[in-house]
Structure formats: structure tokens, C-alpha cells
Amino acid sequence: MTTLQRKSVNPIAHLSADDIEAIGRELDAIRDEIVASRGERDAAYIRRVISVQRRLELGSRAVLLFSLFPPAWLIGTAGLSVAKILENMEIGHNVMHGQWDWMRDPKIHSTTWEWDNASPAEQWKHSHNELHHTYTNVVGKDNDLGYGIMRVDEQQPWHPVYLGQPLWNFVNACFFEYGIAAYDLELGRNLKSKKRRRSPEFRARLKQVRRKIGKQMLKDYVVHPALSAATGSFLHTLAANAVANLVRNLWTHSVIMCGHFPNGVETFERNSIEGETRGEWYLRQMLGSANIDGNRLMHIMTGNLSYQIEHHLFPDLPSNRYQEIAPKIRDLFDRYGLNYVSGPMPKQVGSAWAKVFRLSLPNRGAAKIAAAAPRPVSGRKQQPATRWQRPATDSAPAHAGS
Amino acid sequence: MAVNQTLRSGAWRVVELLTTPLVPTDYLDVVAPLRNARVLRARIVAVRPETRDSVTLVLRPGRGWRPHEPGQYVRIGVDVDGVRLWRAYSVTCAPGGLSVTVNAVRDGAVSNHLIRNARAGMIVHLDHPAGDFTLPATRPGRVLFVTAGSGITPVMGMLRSALHELSDVVVVHSAPERDAVVFGDELRTLAADGRIRLIERHTRTGGRITPAELAELVPDLFERHTWACGPNEMLDDLGAHWARAGAEELLHVERFRPTVIAAGDGGKVTFGRSGTVVQAAGDVPILEAGEAAGVLMPSGCRMGICFSCVLPMTEGAVRDLRDGSITTAVEGDNVKVQTCVSAAAGPCHLDV
Numbered sequence: 001m002t003t004l005q006r007k008s009v010n011p012i013a014h015l016s017a018d019d020i021e022a023i024g025r026e027l028d029a030i031r032d033e034i035v036a037s038r039g040e041r042d043a044a045y046i047r048r049v050i051s052v053q054r055r056l057e058l059g060s061r062a063v064l065l066f067s068l069f070p071p072a073w074l075i076g077t078a079g080l081s082v083a084k085i086l087e088n089m090e091i092g093h094n095v096m097h098g099q100w101d102w103m104r105d106p107k108i109h110s111t112t113w114e115w116d117n118a119s120p121a122e123q124w125k126h127s128h129n130e131l132h133h134t135y136t137n138v139v140g141k142d143n144d145l146g147y148g149i150m151r152v153d154e155q156q157p158w159h160p161v162y163l164g165q166p167l168w169n170f171v172n173a174c175f176f177e178y179g180i181a182a183y184d185l186e187l188g189r190n191l192k193s194k195k196r197r198r199s200p201e202f203r204a205r206l207k208q209v210r211r212k213i214g215k216q217m218l219k220d221y222v223v224h225p226a227l228s229a230a231t232g233s234f235l236h237t238l239a240a241n242a243v244a245n246l247v248r249n250l251w252t253h254s255v256i257m258c259g260h261f262p263n264g265v266e267t268f269e270r271n272s273i274e275g276e277t278r279g280e281w282y283l284r285q286m287l288g289s290a291n292i293d294g295n296r297l298m299h300i301m302t303g304n305l306s307y308q309i310e311h312h313l314f315p316d317l318p319s320n321r322y323q324e325i326a327p328k329i330r331d332l333f334d335r336y337g338l339n340y341v342s343g344p345m346p347k348q349v350g351s352a353w354a355k356v357f358r359l360s361l362p363n364r365g366a367a368k369i370a371a372a373a374p375r376p377v378s379g380r381k382q383q384p385a386t387r388w389q390r391p392a393t394d395s396a397p398a399h400a401g402s
Numbered sequence: 403m404a405v406n407q408t409l410r411s412g413a414w415r416v417v418e419l420l421t422t423p424l425v426p427t428d429y430l431d432v433v434a435p436l437r438n439a440r441v442l443r444a445r446i447v448a449v450r451p452e453t454r455d456s457v458t459l460v461l462r463p464g465r466g467w468r469p470h471e472p473g474q475y476v477r478i479g480v481d482v483d484g485v486r487l488w489r490a491y492s493v494t495c496a497p498g499g500l501s502v503t504v505n506a507v508r509d510g511a512v513s514n515h516l517i518r519n520a521r522a523g524m525i526v527h528l529d530h531p532a533g534d535f536t537l538p539a540t541r542p543g544r545v546l547f548v549t550a551g552s553g554i555t556p557v558m559g560m561l562r563s564a565l566h567e568l569s570d571v572v573v574v575h576s577a578p579e580r581d582a583v584v585f586g587d588e589l590r591t592l593a594a595d596g597r598i599r600l601i602e603r604h605t606r607t608g609g610r611i612t613p614a615e616l617a618e619l620v621p622d623l624f625e626r627h628t629w630a631c632g633p634n635e636m637l638d639d640l641g642a643h644w645a646r647a648g649a650e651e652l653l654h655v656e657r658f659r660p661t662v663i664a665a666g667d668g669g670k671v672t673f674g675r676s677g678t679v680v681q682a683a684g685d686v687p688i689l690e691a692g693e694a695a696g697v698l699m700p701s702g703c704r705m706g707i708c709f710s711c712v713l714p715m716t717e718g719a720v721r722d723l724r725d726g727s728i729t730t731a732v733e734g735d736n737v738k739v740q741t742c743v744s745a746a747a748g749p750c751h752l753d754v
Contacts, residue, residue: 028724031725032725035725035727039483039484039485040481040483040484041484042484043481043484043485044484051432054428054429054432055432058429058432096709097709098709101709101712101738102484102485103481103484103485103486104485104486104487104737105481105486107428107431107441111709111712111738114423114424115423125708125709125710126702126708126710129702129703129707129708129710130702130703130708130710133703133707133708134702134705134707134708212423215419215422215423216422218419218422219419223416223419223420224420278705315707316706316707316709387704387705388687388704388705388706388723388724388742388743389723390724
């Protein structure tokens with residue numbers, strides 16, 4: 001974790017290798033406890049959320065058939081916005097993480113779920129589950145850090161083009177679902193060279209995205225408005241759908257900015273994760289994520305990503321259980337002298353935006369000195385990562401049965 | 403007609419667009435789960451106790467159900483503590499209806515759950531009826547049924563629907579004791595009315611019936627078509643006896659598939675589509691074992707978080723290398739497992 005060592009205050013200087021493995025053991029114990037107690041109550045929770053979401057969406061769509069009348073437009077648009085947020089956050093994101101695979105319900109399963117978003121589930125699962133969650137906050141590996149269009153770390157060299165990044169970020173927020181689709185496609189990288197543009201793999205994925213976007217657009221901007229045409233509400237319904245998508249985009253973008261951008265969150269260098277153990281991986285998730293404080297409604301509307309730290313430690317545990325383990329995780333942070341980054345939404349969003357503005361300009365002050373410091377040589381052994389292997393305890397083997 | 407069809411499929415495509423990325427039935431399921439013909443379900447209409455540890459569930463299947471033939475079984479999917487588990491049960495009623503009788507299996511997750519918790523109004527999942535333990539279309543003149551324990555259930559399905567077409571029926575049934583005979587009253591009534599000859603055996607006092615005893619009790623054994631269902635040892639004995647007499651074609655056997663898989667350490671992993679078979683150690687992820695054998699495996703994070711490597715296990719047992727938990731699948735199951743953190747815990751079959 002070499003990037004950390006270059007900060008003026010290294011947040012893990014006080015931890016020994018044994019401490020890090022001990023943290024790993026404690027976290028595995030928390031995971032075991034939740035896995036063992038998953039059951040009826042959790043299954044009922046996700047089924048209920050799905051049922052509420054579908055009823056809300058159906059109801060709102062029905063009301064929007066009469067969106068010529070302003071109150072109907074308002075109610076329908078608000079309902080549809082909430083339905084879309086629930087669908088993307090608490091349902092889609094979490095189902096695709098495999099959080100509900102243990103139920104063995106083929107309808108609520110990571111391998112079958114498709115969501116109301118421009119990005120096809122399959123592609124999103126690759127860029128989000130695999131790249132972002134494995135390489136969380138590793139500059140150059142985790143493209144969620146700035147989505148490849150922004151400078152989000154002092155270590156990244158400044159270029160005049162970054163002056164415009166507050167504007168890009170705002171545009172990206174408004175069209176977030178398309179931004180994600182483009183990001184899953186690695187559009188920037190793949191459009192650069194002719195060879196990449198023409199590769200069959202890229203073209204197949206591009207076609208997949210185009211089909212998905214086409215269907216989504218047809219639904220929201222043609223078919224549903226057309227149904228409303230009978231009451232003279234074509235344009236009103238079209239506008240309602242556009243607003244609902246915009247609201248959902250702005251909301252999800254804000255929630256996601258709060259997860260890894262606010263002040264206090266650490267980033268890591270590429271070579272710092274070579275041969276990383278399970279304990280070190282856990283530690284990186286702890287230092288690389290930030291929470292949002294709020295009430296129950298807030299947690300549900302963020303898909304429990306307000307518990308981003310807990311989610312990053314255990315991305316496949318049911319989202320409704322993060323709240324329950326948060327105090328234990330916080331206690332772990334306290335005992336090992338680590339910084340549990342959490343704050344109310346306006347503060348976290350503000351902090352993330354401040355960073356976007358700050359890094360649009362060249363480094364100044366302490367950041368400039370730190371960035372200019374010589375890079376330490378990585379002293380790690382190069383081994384294939386076996387991060388599923390649990391830190392060994394003195395008395396028991398790493399896992400049962402082997 | 404053709405115009406009608408074009409219109410209907412066109413209209414359906416518009417409806418599908420309205421609900422994309424979901425399908426219209428996903429919304430239908432929220433309000434009317436039995437109307438979805440693509441996902442077979444049934445509502446429990448009544449729960450009738452049979453013996454101390456068995457109950458009959460009367461079911462009303464939803465759209466898409468194909469009627470069974472007497473003697474066939476049906477797989478029922480039940481959510482036990484949030485996890486959907488499937489078990490096969492013989493249909494015990496005549497075609498046109500659907501009822502199954504569930505006998506408690508020791509440590510059986512599904513049977514005990516149903517016996518304790520099944521209530522009228524509950525929804526269960528269904529598969530289409532299957533199995534060839536059935537009577538032929540031209541009914542044989544003389545028939546023998548040899549059953550033990552819950553082996554009576556498919557036979558009861560046959561008796562209830564086809565007894566009026568059979569002229570000479572002998573039923574030899576074994577159970578631990580008189581009170582444990584499932585459908586005991588009904589069988590005894592049929593015998594009292596002279597419609598069947600019933601030989602009831604209580605194994606707790608009389609021990610298991612041997613083929614020699616059976617030959618004594620039913621002298622015209624090999625002049626009858628015989629249907630037998632019960633524990634494997636009994637069926638093995640009967641099979642050997644009929645084979646010795648050169649009368650195999652007269653014996654029809656139904657084995658209840660064992661649902662208990664003893665989890666071991668490592669095992670033979672079969673990759674179904676490629677036909678590759680490897681002997682995998684108990685601490686090697688199936689993903690690695692497959693790759694080492696040249697199987698094209700989907701993979702991702704290799705640490706159990708991204709779910710890109712998930713594959714269906716159609717039979718066998720695997721162990722989660724992180725926490726040691728065991729996941730099993732029996733024939734007919736399709737349990738998805740994370741191959742990067744799961745190792746073989748006995749022979750297993752993956753659909754890749």
C-alpha cells in the first residue's frame with residue numbers, strides 16, 4: 001500500500017502485518033455470523049421491496065396516463081422517480097452482486113437479473129463487480145475513480161483539460177446511466193485505435209448496449225407516451241419519463257460520489273496490491289470507502305450503499321443486514337485506530353464536489369510536495385493473489401475441511 | 403386467422419416493450435402468481451393429516467399444468483428458511499386433481515417443513531409430472547403391488563384412479579406398525595369390500611418380508627404384473643428373485659432417489675458439456691481444477707466477490723473454501739455455485 005506511505009500522515013503506519021491479519025480474522029467472523037443467520041426474514045425483505053417497487057411503478061405509470069392534469073403529472077413523476085431509484089439501487093445493484101443468490105430463486109439471481117438502465121447487466125457486472133470491487137481505489141485499475149474522465153487523485157498528473165471537469169461531472173450526473181454504459185464499454189480506450197474499434201468483441205458489446213438503449217428509449221419516450229395519447233397526454237408523459245430518469249441519474253450519481261470520493265478516503269498505487277492477502281484486501285476496502293449517515297428511508301433509497309464500507313467489505317451479503325453489522329465494523333475501526341469516514345449526505349456530496357473542483361487545478365501546498373516525492377520501491381513478493389484464503393489462526397486451520 | 407395471430411403477437415411485443423427489461427409476467431406475478439404459464443406454481447388448497455408423520459397436500463396447479471398419469475411423481479419447490487429446495491413426491495390422486503402425500507424423512511428439510519408449516523393458501527413451485535412407474539394402457543388381468551413405507555404413495559395414485567379397471571389386485575404393504583400405515587383405513591376398507599387382497603406387514607413385530615415369504619403369500623407370483631416401490635434393499639431382493647425366475651419383464655420398480663449426499667474431501671468433477679472429468683483435491687477451487695484440465699471456464703475476481711464464475715451444479719456436493727459450508731445438489735436440481743471459492747466435496751457434475 002505504497003501510496004499511503006507517501007501521505008504526510010500514513011493512516012496504517014501503526015499497524016503490523018499481524019494486526020492486519022487479525023482484522024481479516026475478525027471480519028471473516030462477522031461474515032460467517034451473517035451467512036449462518038440468513039433466512040426467511042431476509043428473503044421476505046427482498047421480495048417485499050420488489051413487490052412494492054413493481055406496484056409503485058405500475059401505479060405511477062397508470063396515473064401518468066392522465067398526466068395532462070398537473071396533479072397527476074406530479075404524483076406520477078414522483079412515483080416513477082422513486083420506483084426507478086429503488087429498482088436500480090436496492091434491487092438491481094444488490095441482486096447483481098449475488099446478495100440474494102443463496103435463495104436459489106431463479107427470478108432473483110445474479111445470473112438472470114436485467115435492470116432498468118442503459119447498461120446491460122452483464123457488462124455492468126464485469127466493470128462493477130469484478131473491476132471496481134476487486135481493485136477498489138487502485139489508481140489506474142479501478143476506473144470508478146473518476147470514470148476515466150476526471151482527475152481524482154493528487155498523484156495523477158494535471159493537464160489543462162481537467163479545468164473543465166466540474167462541468168463534465170455535472171453533465172455525467174445528468175446522463176449517468178449512459179455514462180455508465182460508455183464506461184462499461186471502455187469507450188474512450190476502445191474508440192482510440194482502429195484496431196480496437198473494429199475488434200469483434202468490442203462490436204458485439206457495442207451492439208448489446210445499442211439494443212438495450214434502444215429498448216429503454218422506446219419504452220420511456222415512445223410506447224408509454226403513446227398510450228397516454230388517448231387522453232392527450234403524450235408530451236406530458238414523455239416529459240415525466242425524462243424527469244424520472246434525470247432524478248434517478250442525479251440521485252445515483254450523488255450516492256456513488258459519496259462512496260469513494262469524500263475527504264478522508266484513501267487511494268492506492270497499482271503496485272501496492274501485488275500479492276495482497278485477504279487481510280490487506282479488507283483493509284483497502286475499509287480505507288477506500290465512505291458512508292452516509294441517515295434514517296431508514298435514506299438507507300433503502302441508496303440501496304444501503306449508505307453503508308458503503310460494509311458493502312465493500314462484504315459485497316455479497318444481503319443489503320438489509322449492513323445496518324446491523326455497521327456498529328461492529330465501526331468498533332473495529334476504533335480499536336485499530338482507523339478513520340471511519342461517514343457523514344450526512346449534503347456534507348459528503350459537498351466534500352466530493354469540492355475534490356472535483358480542487359483537482360481540476362494543479363496541485364498546491366502539501367499535496368504538491370507529496371506528489372513530487374520519490375516513489376518507494378515495492379518490496380513485496382510477487383505471488384498470485386489468493387485472497388479467498390483466510391488469515392490462519394494459531395490453533396485452527398484457515399478453513400474447515402482442507 | 404393469420405391476421406389475428408400477427409395482431410396478437412404484435413400486441414404482445416408492444417406489451418413486452420412496456421415492461422422491458424422485465425417481462426409482463428413479472429408484473430403479473432405480483433398480483434396473480436398462478437396465472438403465469440412460464441413459471442409453474444400451485445396453491446395449497448387443503449392439508450390433511452394422514453399418520454403422525456405424514457400429511458396429504460391437496461394442490462391447485464396454476465396455468466400451464468399438464469395432467470399426470472397415475473404412478474408418476476412431481477417435483478415441488480418450497481422455500482425453507484428463505485432457500486428454495488426441490489423434492490419429488492408421488493401424486494396420490496386420480497388425474498384431474500393434484501395431491502401429494504409427504505412422509506417425514508429423518509433430518510429432511512423439506513418434508514419436516516411441509517408437515518409443520520404447510521397451510522391452505524400457501525404457494526409452492528412445481529415441475530411437470532414425470533416418471534414411467536405407470537400402468538400400461540391395456541390393463542393386465544392380475545396385478546401385484548409390493549410396497550413399503552412411503553412406497554405406497556405412487557401405488558395409491560394407481561389404485562385411486564384405475565382400480566375399477568383391474569379385476570384381481572393383491573397389495574403387499576409393509577410399515578413399522580399398524581398406526582404408521584399411510585392410507586391404512588382406505589386400504590383396509592378396499593380389502594373389506596373385496597376389491598383388493600391386502601397383506602399388511604408390520605416390520606417392528608414381523609421383520610422385513612423376504613422373497614421366499616412373498617412367494618408363499620402370493621403363490622401365482624410370476625403370473626402377475628408386479629409394481630414395487632420401497633427401500634432399495636427390498637427392491638434389490640425382489641429384482642434378484644424375479645431375475646432368477648427369468649420374469650424380469652413382469653417387475654416394474656420405482657426407486658426413490660436418495661437425497662442425502664455425504665460430503666467428503668475432494669472428488670471427481672465432471673464438466674458436462676465438454677465431457678472432461680478431473681479428480682480434484684478438497685482444497686483446490688473447481689475453477690482452477692477445470693482450467694488445469696483445459697476446460698474453458700468463466701472467471702472473474704477469483705476471490706468470491708464478483709459472481710462471474712457462477713455455474714450450475716446439477717448433482718454433487720461442494721465446499722465453500724472460505725467458511726467450509728457445504729452445498730449439495732441432487733438429480734433435477736440446478737444449484738448455482740461460485741467455482742472460484744468452491745471445491746469438490748465428493749463427486750460433482752457441472753454444466754459447463
